[in-house]
Amino acid sequence: MSFIPHTEEERSEMLASIGVKRLEDLFADIPEHARFPSLNLPVAISQMDVATEMRALSESNVYFDRAVSFLGAGVYNHYRPATIDYVLARGELYSSYTPYQPEMSQGMLQAMFEYQTLISRLTGMEVSNASHYDGATSLAEAVLLALGMGSPRRNKIALSPAVHPQYRDVIRTYLRGAKAVLFGDRQDEAQAENWSAHVDAETAALVVQWPNFFGQLEDLPALASACRKAGALFIVAVDPIALGLFEPPGRHGADIVVADGQCLGLPPSFGGPSLGIFATRGDLVRRLVGRLVGQTVDAQGRRGYVLTLGAREQHIRRAKATSNICTNAALSALAASVYLATLGKRGLEHIAKLCYHKSHYAAGEIAKLPRVRVNPNAPEKPFFKEFVVSLPRAVKEVNEILLGDHAIIGGYDLGNDYPHLENHMLLAVTETASKADVDRLLAGLRAATA
Amino acid sequence: MQRAGSGSQTFPKTSLHGEPTLYELSVGGRSGVSLPALDVPEAPLPAGMPRIDNGLPELSELDVVRHYLHLSQRNFGVDNGFYPLGSCTMKYNPKICEEVARLPGFARTHPLEPPQAAQGNFALMRRLQEWLAEIGGFRGVSLQPAAGAQGELTALLMIRAYHADRGEHNRDQILIPDSAHGTNPASTTMAGFEAVEVPSDARGNIDLAAIKAACNERVAGLMITNPNTLGLFDENLVEIIRLVHDCGGVVYGDGANMNALAGVIRPADVGVDLMHFNLHKTFATPHGGGGPGSGPVGACAALVDYLPGPIVVEQSSGDEQGSSRYVLETPPRSIGRVSSFFGNFGMLVRAYVYIRLLGAEGLRNSAMHAVLNANYLRVRLRDLFPVPYDRLSMHEFVCQGLVEGSPLRAVDISKRLMDYGFHPPTNYFPLIVREALMVEPTETESKPTLDAFIDAMRRIAMEARDDPALLRSAPLHMPVGRLDEVKAARELILTDPAAPPMGAPLAP
Numbered sequence: 001m002s003f004i005p006h007t008e009e010e011r012s013e014m015l016a017s018i019g020v021k022r023l024e025d026l027f028a029d030i031p032e033h034a035r036f037p038s039l040n041l042p043v044a045i046s047q048m049d050v051a052t053e054m055r056a057l058s059e060s061n062v063y064f065d066r067a068v069s070f071l072g073a074g075v076y077n078h079y080r081p082a083t084i085d086y087v088l089a090r091g092e093l094y095s096s097y098t099p100y101q102p103e104m105s106q107g108m109l110q111a112m113f114e115y116q117t118l119i120s121r122l123t124g125m126e127v128s129n130a131s132h133y134d135g136a137t138s139l140a141e142a143v144l145l146a147l148g149m150g151s152p153r154r155n156k157i158a159l160s161p162a163v164h165p166q167y168r169d170v171i172r173t174y175l176r177g178a179k180a181v182l183f184g185d186r187q188d189e190a191q192a193e194n195w196s197a198h199v200d201a202e203t204a205a206l207v208v209q210w211p212n213f214f215g216q217l218e219d220l221p222a223l224a225s226a227c228r229k230a231g232a233l234f235i236v237a238v239d240p241i242a243l244g245l246f247e248p249p250g251r252h253g254a255d256i257v258v259a260d261g262q263c264l265g266l267p268p269s270f271g272g273p274s275l276g277i278f279a280t281r282g283d284l285v286r287r288l289v290g291r292l293v294g295q296t297v298d299a300q301g302r303r304g305y306v307l308t309l310g311a312r313e314q315h316i317r318r319a320k321a322t323s324n325i326c327t328n329a330a331l332s333a334l335a336a337s338v339y340l341a342t343l344g345k346r347g348l349e350h351i352a353k354l355c356y357h358k359s360h361y362a363a364g365e366i367a368k369l370p371r372v373r374v375n376p377n378a379p380e381k382p383f384f385k386e387f388v389v390s391l392p393r394a395v396k397e398v399n400e401i402l403l404g405d406h407a408i409i410g411g412y413d414l415g416n417d418y419p420h421l422e423n424h425m426l427l428a429v430t431e432t433a434s435k436a437d438v439d440r441l442l443a444g445l446r447a448a449t450a
Numbered sequence: 451m452q453r454a455g456s457g458s459q460t461f462p463k464t465s466l467h468g469e470p471t472l473y474e475l476s477v478g479g480r481s482g483v484s485l486p487a488l489d490v491p492e493a494p495l496p497a498g499m500p501r502i503d504n505g506l507p508e509l510s511e512l513d514v515v516r517h518y519l520h521l522s523q524r525n526f527g528v529d530n531g532f533y534p535l536g537s538c539t540m541k542y543n544p545k546i547c548e549e550v551a552r553l554p555g556f557a558r559t560h561p562l563e564p565p566q567a568a569q570g571n572f573a574l575m576r577r578l579q580e581w582l583a584e585i586g587g588f589r590g591v592s593l594q595p596a597a598g599a600q601g602e603l604t605a606l607l608m609i610r611a612y613h614a615d616r617g618e619h620n621r622d623q624i625l626i627p628d629s630a631h632g633t634n635p636a637s638t639t640m641a642g643f644e645a646v647e648v649p650s651d652a653r654g655n656i657d658l659a660a661i662k663a664a665c666n667e668r669v670a671g672l673m674i675t676n677p678n679t680l681g682l683f684d685e686n687l688v689e690i691i692r693l694v695h696d697c698g699g700v701v702y703g704d705g706a707n708m709n710a711l712a713g714v715i716r717p718a719d720v721g722v723d724l725m726h727f728n729l730h731k732t733f734a735t736p737h738g739g740g741g742p743g744s745g746p747v748g749a750c751a752a753l754v755d756y757l758p759g760p761i762v763v764e765q766s767s768g769d770e771q772g773s774s775r776y777v778l779e780t781p782p783r784s785i786g787r788v789s790s791f792f793g794n795f796g797m798l799v800r801a802y803v804y805i806r807l808l809g810a811e812g813l814r815n816s817a818m819h820a821v822l823n824a825n826y827l828r829v830r831l832r833d834l835f836p837v838p839y840d841r842l843s844m845h846e847f848v849c850q851g852l853v854e855g856s857p858l859r860a861v862d863i864s865k866r867l868m869d870y871g872f873h874p875p876t877n878y879f880p881l882i883v884r885e886a887l888m889v890e891p892t893e894t895e896s897k898p899t900l901d902a903f904i905d906a907m908r909r910i911a912m913e914a915r916d917d918p919a920l921l922r923s924a925p926l927h928m929p930v931g932r933l934d935e936v937k938a939a940r941e942l943i944l945t946d947p948a949a950p951p952m953g954a955p956l957a958p
Contacts, residue, residue, distance in 0.1 A: 026825055029683040044809030045809075061568050064559075075560055075791070092530055094739065095527030095528040103933070104868050117471075120949075134789055177607060245504075273742035324602065326599045327742070345506040347506075400564075409563060431486070
């Protein structure tokens, strides 16, 4: 099938208006030897058959309703209030384009303006863009922003090894075209106190994650102070849920705060689409990447919203733009706004508390298991939502037992990225895990490590 | 027939300030959702980490629902009406694609699940990789880039790595026609290359003499959007590609306009080495008010090893049944990751469903009818508004928002179109056409819709001569009139003044 409404009669009339006989005649400019190839694609099937086929394909996966999951590492199973999908299904919003024509796009523009406000307040930063692709790309763009700030001599980026490994990979890819030196993330483990010595007059930025990849809350004021002394930017990737409870990095001297916004009301969706959050100090606004919405008025003084500071962007500035970004993640930003508006001040705080206390309960109980240790490298460091468990055997084997015998999706195998953390698992506990779920995990781990 | 002002039915009249903001609606103590109580013992909160007001508003669930419903009523999408925004491909987004992408077996899977738990997702990705490779004629495809512009950056970084591996470090220039999207030169800079602009000729093709002169040992590659942003298929495409290849450059196809070519020509068959696909254009995934999209990149044999990873490959299980399983693999010379996990998987699901519904014949038919609709509008509108490159176009064409004997500009025509219930075409792009109106109807629009649009354009051309003041004050039937963009940029109100100041200590 296709979605072409034309009748034979309409088609003939249109071809006659154009002055050609057949549809094929419209393609005279296509090199003849390559015109109308036969494509080896599966034969089209009906909508009904597609629905059946896709349902079967989807059911061949293990998903959150089929197993209790303690897998996080950047993508989390948080509860999504029903308001979100209600709003996302509005065709006026999801089938619209970037709001280039503001009079016809006030709904999306106001929603983005409100998103910028919510993110600004949550992160403690003065400005937020209207979204980026995901946390990893937001962070890579923040690094490029820092490199473009000052003299070419400031070309070093201090990158904590406790930043999400995939985010660090994306930064490396983005720096392929830049004259920059990355340092720090090949060490075994970052310690806050080490950085003050390494962040120097040639350092453009220090990049950390908070909570870091292991769930630990590093000492932001100390890191910010090292950056201030050296004149480097302080870039922090955050978990927005943690900001429901704790003082945001904006209060601790962060210059740029980025985040992956999947946890704010987006389904895990096998890792995407997500939402890239990108917020900065006010004086960086002209270096900001991506769209920005500003408030203004029309000729009658009515309040309205428009895309603004377009001179930063590729469609105006072309080769001199602050970034190449065009398509962003507007609908994801809308989902995050509906999520934050629905939960509100107390709701987000409550979710953050549930994550905090449940993860601590799980960590405390797991620590009592024989031959198992929790956060072995930093037992005293505060953590949020995620923690490290050292196991007496391979993570892969433990996870196979958890999934096979207990219908539990276990944690992330840290040995994939950190050779010294072989047999270490990263577990995430959100508000969706009940005490009974955690106790089931305990029983599973006990069996798998016996 | 559309009447002026019919748009006012879509957009209810509003008060001076329109819809209040979330913060204006906020009342302390409200909440929009009930949450479970804590069912484990409390742990002490970390010492020395003060808590502050997290700055969020407080609304009831009904407040939230009404607010966003009102906002949706102040917005216009393809589902509302005709949206001929050139270059953006505002075709219909099939509802079955939305439904399937929300199936819990897709939407509630985690990207780091053990591969044996996610074989359905991997199968989908593997097939989509193969289908896109087939449609473009490429050896391999990476689904990871999150958008078209990121696909461009991906391809340029691949070109960079390719030349570096061959020891050709002197290649630092990328040729870009002057009709290109702004993302092309912007991506070029991000990839550490210099953008060299190549002019267009009088027929809207790349100027052959100019590109001949620009092809030298410093050229790393060419970025070519074809059909270009004038909606024209470059008549010298084969010759241009030969020139770039002969000087050692790589040809990158910007697949933004692939919706005109799917099933019509495979770009790799005429020498395009790399190309991104916009799943949100060619394969009908929704634009979402600006995103998320998806920009998979296809590569020819010489460049396939540089694709971002991981990609999905099929591996024989080695058992007697000859069954196979899907595993992740990073290409041997990969530039690395460009986004986390597998890119925008939810968009991949939608595009997969779309291709499955249409098949090869449906894809070709869609491209052909997109071209039919554009040419129909071109010939019917060219007597009203000048078409500077008036030859057979592909899926879009560019006319000028100029009416003889009227001082009005393209923007005035556009704003008045809103009053007739149509989204305007793209304004002031491409830059090489004065007062450009770039019209892309797409194949999903019917002849009666196109005729109604033609009729509105005819009335507007008449109004432009008879009552220019009316057009200058348009739109009259939208929630707001023309907005003061200068004031917005000067005053820079980027967050809601009604939101409380940041960082207030938390009330006990």
